[in-house]
Every structure is written in structure tokens, then in C-alpha cells.
Amino acid sequence: MAADQIRRWESGALAHGVSDPFGQGPLPWLRGEPEYLGDDGQVVPWYVDLAASSGETPRRSHLPGPRTADDVRRQIKGFASAGAVSPGEPIDFRITVDPPQEFTVDVYRIGHYGGDGASQVSASPRLSGIAQPAPLAAGRTISCHHWWQSWRLQIPPHWRTGAYVAVLTTVDGYRSHVPFTVRDPAARADLLLLLPDVTWQAYNLYPEDGRTGASLYHAWDEAGRLLGEEEAAGTVSFDRPYAGAGLPLHIGHAYDFVRFAERYGYDLAYADARDLHAGRVDPSLYRGLVFPGHDEYWSAPMRRAAEGARDMGTSLVFLSANTMYWQVELASSPAGDPDRLLSCRKPRGDTRGRGSLWRDLGEPEQLVLGVQYAGRVPQPSPLVVRNAGHWLWEATGAAEGDRVEGLVAGEADRYFPRTALPESTERILLAHSPYEAADGRRCHQETSLYRSPSGAYVFASGTFAWSPALDRPGHVDARIQRATANLLDRICKHG
Structure with missing residues (x-):
């Protein structure tokens, strides 16, 4: 694969960048000034800098910063065992590191925080990283459910419900992200924010490597060309990282509201779409x-x-x-974990085929x-x-x-x-x-x-x-x- 082809996929937004009306790719919620570039030219999120939460002056774009991991070389990529977890419960992370080396996990909570947009709440010790096996493919469905557990985070009972991001960083300076939600299903609040993790996964093209990745929209052919919905996956797995920098394509639209609502003091609780699906709301x-x-x-x-x-x-x-x-169905993973496979029936070539649009199923x-x-x-x-x-x-x-x-x-x-x-x-x-x-x-x-x-x-x-x-x-x-x-x-x- 030519180097210019590889670079096309490092952004994590090749397939869907045009659908982001603000042209900010897989990280559409980046701040303007407190950004900086890695030495490969990739923009690094402002919120991963510890100084942003301590009141110190954040690093600016002319200073060196971490480099964003990509789906071709998989310098560091990971996913969580659950989309949402309650205080007092554990959440497991499965992470691949190539070449194998130590890495850390810093956890941030999204919010207003005086304009910073996030606050660091936890940090792991240095962890030993391994290069996990290649993703498994069953047709167009790609899964990493066979990866070994890398780190377990026990959510402290005092943590606030909210939208969180685990920031994965290798010793040699590559960085990726894993979003998750902390919920409390029994807590009363004026408003419950439901983060759309089902839709996020539908768009996830991991691995965006020009060969194997697939979403409900796209897949690749043998020549590395991007195919459309007729050749896309009918089922995708939550047991895999998000493409590119490790954050869902449209995550910024939700985080914009989170910052606004927390800035003005609304009484909020948090959950995700799969909580709504499973009856936990x-x-x-x-x-x-x-x-x-x-x-x-x-x-x-x-x-x-x-x-x-x-x-x-x-x-x-x-x-x-x-x-x-679209109407979708959720099913258990091969390991038996509930709601880890997402399926959607879309017309595949035959224009007479009936897909799963809610309006076509009689419920517009x-x-x-x-x-x-x-x-x-x-x-x-x-x-x-x-x-x-x-x-x-x-x-x-x-x-x-x-x-x-x-x-x-x-x-x-x-x-x-x-x-x-x-x-x-x-x-x-x-x-x-x-x-x-x-x-x-x-x-x-x-x-x-x-x-x-x-x-x-x-x-x-x-x-x-x-x-x-x-x-x-x-x-x-x-x-x-x-x-x-x-x-x-x-x-x-x-x-």
C-alpha cells in the first residue's frame, strides 16, 4: 500500500467527513486556540493536556505534542467492555499497542469546567502493552472480542454521572481515545441525557485501513476502494475501537450540549442509547x-x-x-455479552428489497x-x-x-x-x-x-x-x- 494511500485513512473520517457540516472530521468539538499538532501533522485534542484542568496555560500549536494513532499501524487502539457503567462497578479496557511498550490511561469527564471543556478525574499507572491479534472478520462484520483485557477501572462511588473519555498514551507518544458513560439508573434528575452510542457505532469504519474495516455505510474492495451501502456491513460490532483518533464521528454534537447544559447548571443524569434499549431507563x-x-x-x-x-x-x-x-436490532456477542452486535437491514442492490426505515415499516x-x-x-x-x-x-x-x-x-x-x-x-x-x-x-x-x-x-x-x-x-x-x-x-x- 502506497504511503499516500495510508495517509488518507489516518484521519478516521475519510468515509464521512463530508457529513460533518463544520469540517472538523472525527474531532469536531476541538477548541480553537488550545490545540497543537503532532509531528505527523495531526491535530491533538486540547482536553488531553493535564494543564487544561490545573489552570496552567495550555500548550499551543507551535509546541510539540502527542501523535494521533491510526488504524493502519495501530500504534495504540482500544475499546471498553461496556458503553455505560454505574459508580462502584468496573469497566474493562481491551487495548492493542504496536510495537509493544508501556502506556497510560488518563480519564476525563466532559463538562464546562470554566471553559476547559473537560476535567481529569483519574490516571492509571504505567501499564504493559501488547500487540493484540488482528481483528476477526465474519463477512463484513469486524470484531475484536478476542482481545485480552488490558486494564480494569473500578468506578469510584463518588464519581458524577456524565460523559467520559479515556485517553490512551504510549511511552513513545502515540495517543487514542475511548469514550464511555457513567450512569446512575436510580438517581432522580430534571433531565436525562441519552448519548447516541448506537448511531456512533453504525458509522464506525474501524479499522479504516483500506482493506478490512466496515460500517453500515461503507466497506473496502480488494483494490482499497471505498464501497457504498450496497456492499457495506449488515451487522457491526461494539467490540472494536472507533476509527482514527478513537472517537465517534458525530460525538461533538452531543458534547456541545453537555458543555452548555453543565455551564448553566441544569440538573442532569446520563445514560446511553443501549440503556434505553435494555430497559434501564x-x-x-x-x-x-x-x-x-x-x-x-x-x-x-x-x-x-x-x-x-x-x-x-x-x-x-x-x-x-x-x-x-433506521430500525435496528441488537444481539449478544459471540462471548455472550448482551447488546454488542448491531444489525440493520438495508436494501442491497435489489431495488425491490425492503429495508428497515421506520417510515417504510408503517411507523414514520x-x-x-x-x-x-x-x-x-x-x-x-x-x-x-x-x-x-x-x-x-x-x-x-x-x-x-x-x-x-x-x-x-x-x-x-x-x-x-x-x-x-x-x-x-x-x-x-x-x-x-x-x-x-x-x-x-x-x-x-x-x-x-x-x-x-x-x-x-x-x-x-x-x-x-x-x-x-x-x-x-x-x-x-x-x-x-x-x-x-x-x-x-x-x-x-x-x-
Whole structure:
């Protein structure tokens, strides 16, 4: 394989970079100034610098820093035994190091932290690394379930629930990441944040090496060419690292909301999508469930849980687009661990084949969201305010027809008049935003809010760019921050 071909895959975002409307690849939530480059030219995340949590001045881009591991040479890559774990429970990490050498694991919690964005909460001793066996392949399904355990982290009972990242660093300076969630299923809170780990795994192309990796979107042929959905995996495994730097492609959209919500002191609990699937979420403990990132892949138990929450009076907040689009199934790994295999039936060549779109199965996503997926947005476009007198827009300064530049991006939802709507006592569209599709068609995006007969609110932003507008440098918009606060405050106080 030529060196230029290898470099194409080191970013971890070759296959899907175009779907990130902000062009920041596999680490879209990086800070602007406190970044630095490794000696291979890769951007290294600001939050892995210990100085960022100690109040010292972070290293700047002209100073040397760690290098990002890649999927070709696998300098250091790893994954966790579970997506979410409770305080007092263990979480195991399986890590490969090539060449074998010592490494460390530093654990960070994502949050506002005075603008740092994360705080270090734990550090391992130096650990002995080994080069694990090559990933196993069963058809297009790639798994590393046969890797040896490298380190066990016993979650201290005092740790806060939240989104965490384990930072893996070799002695010779290569670095990778493993995200996980700390949950407390019995704890009451105003809002439960559900991190979309099912969708994250659907996009995971590990190993992104031009030979063996596969996601639900892509795979490689023998010549190293990237193939589309017709040749992609039908089943993917959670028992493998994430491609590239080790963080999911769309993780930044969720972390933008996490920083915003923690900055303003909302009472939060955390879980992931597989907790919702497995029945570990009790909606009666919360006033609202928040889906803060791109959340495209839903199992039937996930959907039933969300519908049940709404119907019992727990509000639902969807801060992205293309939500609840594909129906998926979860199954145990070959080792018997539950919910480690993700399957989705997509049409494969035969145009008469029936896939697993919820709308094609008789349950359009509009029945839950109030709107549904309309298509991709090639270039960021303005969100155009509608019904500016509504309480959502109160104190934002937004007037009817005002344009919030760049807020319709990535993908968009809209109301489909010929598709059934959910039962509601109130329903309103709060944005109606024209944009041009890739083929030149005139399309539009819409933001929806309705109130269920149970009293629950259901909000759908209808765009990828809503969460980034809350706390991502260069994309923050005070009107969207205030509108989101209006929504959350109403849910927390009156939901």
C-alpha cells in the first residue's frame, strides 16, 4: 500500500467527513486556540493536556505534542467492555499497542469546567502493552472480542454521572481515545441525557485501513476502494475501537450540549442509547429526556421507551436531524455479552428489497418527532424564524422572518403533510427555512414543538447545527442558546 494511500485513512473520517457540516472530521468539538499538532501533522485534542484542568496555560500549536494513532499501524487502539457503567462497578479496557511498550490511561469527564471543556478525574499507572491479534472478520462484520483485557477501572462511588473519555498514551507518544458513560439508573434528575452510542457505532469504519474495516455505510474492495451501502456491513460490532483518533464521528454534537447544559447548571443524569434499549431507563425519574446528538438508528425497544415516556408525561427533546430513521436490532456477542452486535437491514442492490426505515415499516418518525428527515443540506443555510411570538423565542431578540445564519446544516427535517401526526393539544412550527439540495431542488427545513395529551413537550430542532450553536467556538448563537434555555426551563419547572 502506497504511503499516500495510508495517509488518507489516518484521519478516521475519510468515509464521512463530508457529513460533518463544520469540517472538523472525527474531532469536531476541538477548541480553537488550545490545540497543537503532532509531528505527523495531526491535530491533538486540547482536553488531553493535564494543564487544561490545573489552570496552567495550555500548550499551543507551535509546541510539540502527542501523535494521533491510526488504524493502519495501530500504534495504540482500544475499546471498553461496556458503553455505560454505574459508580462502584468496573469497566474493562481491551487495548492493542504496536510495537509493544508501556502506556497510560488518563480519564476525563466532559463538562464546562470554566471553559476547559473537560476535567481529569483519574490516571492509571504505567501499564504493559501488547500487540493484540488482528481483528476477526465474519463477512463484513469486524470484531475484536478476542482481545485480552488490558486494564480494569473500578468506578469510584463518588464519581458524577456524565460523559467520559479515556485517553490512551504510549511511552513513545502515540495517543487514542475511548469514550464511555457513567450512569446512575436510580438517581432522580430534571433531565436525562441519552448519548447516541448506537448511531456512533453504525458509522464506525474501524479499522479504516483500506482493506478490512466496515460500517453500515461503507466497506473496502480488494483494490482499497471505498464501497457504498450496497456492499457495506449488515451487522457491526461494539467490540472494536472507533476509527482514527478513537472517537465517534458525530460525538461533538452531543458534547456541545453537555458543555452548555453543565455551564448553566441544569440538573442532569446520563445514560446511553443501549440503556434505553435494555430497559434501564425509568422515565418517571425525569421531567425530560434529551437526545443531544445525531441519533439516527433506533431499535424497537428504544422507540417504545420514548413513546411510553412521552405518554406518561416526560418531555422529549431532539437536538439534531435525521432522528429515528433506521430500525435496528441488537444481539449478544459471540462471548455472550448482551447488546454488542448491531444489525440493520438495508436494501442491497435489489431495488425491490425492503429495508428497515421506520417510515417504510408503517411507523414514520413524524409520529414521535412531529417532523421527519427530509434530506442532506450541501451548504449551511440560514434558519428562518417562524412564530416569533411563541415563548420559545421569548427574550431571544428574534423577530418573524429573522435569519440565523448557518444553522440549517448537515441534514434537515420538515413536516410531511401526507404523513400522520402524533396526538397533541398544541402544535407549532418555529422555523421554516429554505435551502437548495445538491441536485438544485428547492427544499425547506422546519423546527417543531408539540404538546402531548399527557402534558409532555416534544421538541425537534430539525437540523444538525442546533447543538453546535450552544457551545462550539465559531458557531455559538445567543438566540439559540436562549431558545434552548426557554425550552429546558419550561420542561424543568412545569413539565
